[in-house]
Amino acid sequence: MRISELAREAGTTPRALRYYEEQGLLRPARLASGYRHYDPQAVGTVRHIQLLLSAGLNTAAIAEILPCIPDDVTVLAPTCPELLDALAVERARITASMDRLGAARDVLDRLIQAGPAASESVTLRRREQRPS
Amino acid sequence: MRISELAREAGTTPRALRYYEEQGLLRPARLASGYRHYDPQAVGTVRHIQLLLSAGLNTAAIAEILPCIPDDVTVLAPTCPELLDALAVERARITASMDRLGAARDVLDRLIQAGPAASESVTLRRREQRPS
DNA sequence: CTAAACCTTCACGTTGACGTGAAGGTCAAG
DNA sequence: CTTGACCTTCACGTCAACGTGAAGGTTTAG
Numbered sequence: 001m002r003i004s005e006l007a008r009e010a011g012t013t014p015r016a017l018r019y020y021e022e023q024g025l026l027r028p029a030r031l032a033s034g035y036r037h038y039d040p041q042a043v044g045t046v047r048h049i050q051l052l053l054s055a056g057l058n059t060a061a062i063a064e065i066l067p068c069i070p071d072d073v074t075v076l077a078p079t080c081p082e083l084l085d086a087l088a089v090e091r092a093r094i095t096a097s098m099d100r101l102g103a104a105r106d107v108l109d110r111l112i113q114a115g116p117a118a119s120e121s122v123t124l125r126r127r128e129q130r131p132s
Numbered sequence: 133m134r135i136s137e138l139a140r141e142a143g144t145t146p147r148a149l150r151y152y153e154e155q156g157l158l159r160p161a162r163l164a165s166g167y168r169h170y171d172p173q174a175v176g177t178v179r180h181i182q183l184l185l186s187a188g189l190n191t192a193a194i195a196e197i198l199p200c201i202p203d204d205v206t207v208l209a210p211t212c213p214e215l216l217d218a219l220a221v222e223r224a225r226i227t228a229s230m231d232r233l234g235a236a237r238d239v240l241d242r243l244i245q246a247g248p249a250a251s252e253s254v255t256l257r258r259r260e261q262r263p264s
Numbered sequence: 265c266t267a268a269a270c271c272t273t274c275a276c277g278t279t280g281a282c283g284t285g286a287a288g289g290t291c292a293a294g
Numbered sequence: 295c296t297t298g299a300c301c302t303t304c305a306c307g308t309c310a311a312c313g314t315g316a317a318g319g320t321t322t323a324g
Contacts, residue, residue, distance in 0.1 A: 033291080035290080147312065190311090
């Protein structure tokens, strides 16, 4: 498949896919015309990339991790041994982020509880406008 | 207290505090010399700011939320009613982020489980080089 | 009274993951 | 054989939360 089709399948843009390649996350074949050619596997790979990016990993970290991911049969684990430390570090970073997110959500929850109570006398109407 | 002291107490930098003020998150008094003067309350406020920033809220969102937070007696809830939607939106954003983080952490966990098993036969040495 | 250690306001630099044209080659359809 | 929808490679723009001097005023300790 070509770059635009992959972008549609994976829910992203051609620009992002070129960027991933520039960062060493993807290695598409090239047609005689110079066009990039991706195999269907790439869809899952790109989804993994997006997931890890949304988890706060940068492209360098993903570049280390990605070859070890099951569905990716292309390169298959070249730097796996030393990688375990990096994996643990990222895992800890993710857990720390989740903790901070939880704490911040608690703050918002307290606001959501305290807010309406404070303005209980004033507001409390205008809600009957929406039947469903 | 002056800006550097507040920065130390809250674990940040003067530059960040000036930035928060520029974004409307802090309103310190001014001495005759032009120096900023903060009351002790500000320490908690700054900690709240950092917490919400680390949760992915931007300064604009925090500027809306901050006046409603308990310890902050300075302004006290000017736009609280319509704010509840914004709070819910941010809460949902945080929950979604936590879900993605959890999914990504699962991916890493699967790698941490599968990785050592796969390279078990090949690696396992080279670790005795570093004594300390 | 002077030097160190603060403080002030510009104002440009940084980082990461892309967005957004620009200028031009390629390919299927009419 | 020409349109139009693809594709290619530069290469600069963006956004957010600050970092980092620059140039100068203020306060405090000796």
